[in-house]
Amino acid sequence: MSGVLSGLYSAFVKRNSIFLATIFTGAFATNIAFDIVSNKVWDQINKGRQWKDIKYRYMQAGDEDEDE
Amino acid sequence: MSLSSKATTSLVRHAARQQLPALRSSTSVVQKRNRADVTDASTSHAEFKSPFHRGLGEKQDTTVIPSFKKYRASGGENTNKLFQYFMVGAFGGLSALGAKNTVQDFLVNMSASADVLAQAKVEVDLATIPEGKNVIIKWRGKPVFIRHRTGDEIKEAEDYDWKQLRDPQPDSDRVKKPEWLIMLGVCTHLGCVPIGEAGDYGGWFCPCHGSHYDISGRVRKGPAPLNLEVPEYDFPEDNALVIG
Numbered sequence: 001m002s003g004v005l006s007g008l009y010s011a012f013v014k015r016n017s018i019f020l021a022t023i024f025t026g027a028f029a030t031n032i033a034f035d036i037v038s039n040k041v042w043d044q045i046n047k048g049r050q051w052k053d054i055k056y057r058y059m060q061a062g063d064e065d066e067d068e
Numbered sequence: 069m070s071l072s073s074k075a076t077t078s079l080v081r082h083a084a085r086q087q088l089p090a091l092r093s094s095t096s097v098v099q100k101r102n103r104a105d106v107t108d109a110s111t112s113h114a115e116f117k118s119p120f121h122r123g124l125g126e127k128q129d130t131t132v133i134p135s136f137k138k139y140r141a142s143g144g145e146n147t148n149k150l151f152q153y154f155m156v157g158a159f160g161g162l163s164a165l166g167a168k169n170t171v172q173d174f175l176v177n178m179s180a181s182a183d184v185l186a187q188a189k190v191e192v193d194l195a196t197i198p199e200g201k202n203v204i205i206k207w208r209g210k211p212v213f214i215r216h217r218t219g220d221e222i223k224e225a226e227d228y229d230w231k232q233l234r235d236p237q238p239d240s241d242r243v244k245k246p247e248w249l250i251m252l253g254v255c256t257h258l259g260c261v262p263i264g265e266a267g268d269y270g271g272w273f274c275p276c277h278g279s280h281y282d283i284s285g286r287v288r289k290g291p292a293p294l295n296l297e298v299p300e301y302d303f304p305e306d307n308a309l310v311i312g
Contacts, residue, residue, distance in 0.1 A: 002144055002147075009146055013153045019153070019157065027161040027162070031168070
């Protein structure tokens with residue numbers, strides 16, 4: 001336990017540059033993860049009501065490019 | 069100050085002096101009783117011992133050095149240090165995220181919305197334009213000249229010694245496909261719309277102040293300072309043109 005903690009400490013916190021880099025990388029990753037998760041939640045709540053869910057009713061497979 | 073008032077003040081002072089020791093003794097009694105309560109309570113095993121305690125006796129021991137031993141981490145400093153740095157880092161990261169999103173929202177707010185962007189593009193079917201013909205279309209409120217150039221015209225535009233021009237530009241910089249010349253139909257002098265297939269150089273002629281443009285839209289004569297502007301355009305398919 002203590003070895004793991006001191007390992008973490010010396011790996012990420014000891015040098016300020018690495019600490020800062022870790023923080024910004026973590027913020028970046030958190031941003032992406034948050035976006036993905038919140039989009040999933042949104043899609044789950046609005047299931048069946050969005051264009052991508054009802055697209056097949058109005059468009060054939062062939063003319064996909066027409067709209068997008 | 070009168071004599072009588074002096075007498076009353078001294079009396080009050082005297083009374084206060086008399087009262088103070090009594091007050092002190094009464095508080096100490098209360099403290100003592102509290103202490104006794106804690107130690108006697110059979111339900112509680114914990115006894116609070118202040119780090120600054122001066123002993124339990126009647127007389128205070130003023131030589132005791134305050135000790136915080138009880139509060140020190142037993143498992144070394146690493147756990148607490150890492151936790152503190154983790155919290156600092158996590159909040160720093162969250163603040164960075166918030167700052168980034170604030171700035172981004174402001175910048176995105178300034179950019180054009182999707183409906184504006186959709187209107188800002190014009191699609192042209194090039195198959196309907198025969199060789200050697202001009203077409204003028206409206207794009208973002210301005211005329212756009214589309215010229216289907218013939219082989220002779222391409223050769224003429226490419227062979228001209230462009231380095232001597234007022235706004236030197238080779239023909240290859242102005243076209244993506246040599247047979248299609250696409251440019252804004254706004255004279256660079258004062259913004260009139262030049263007339264196609266006119267002028268001394270077989271290109272465009274501005275009737276307002278007499279600027280002559282060649283078959284590549286470069287100014288050759290007259291007051292215009294720059295060549296006709298080439299907008300952003302693309303050929304998504306062979307015979308399709310998207311301007312914007």
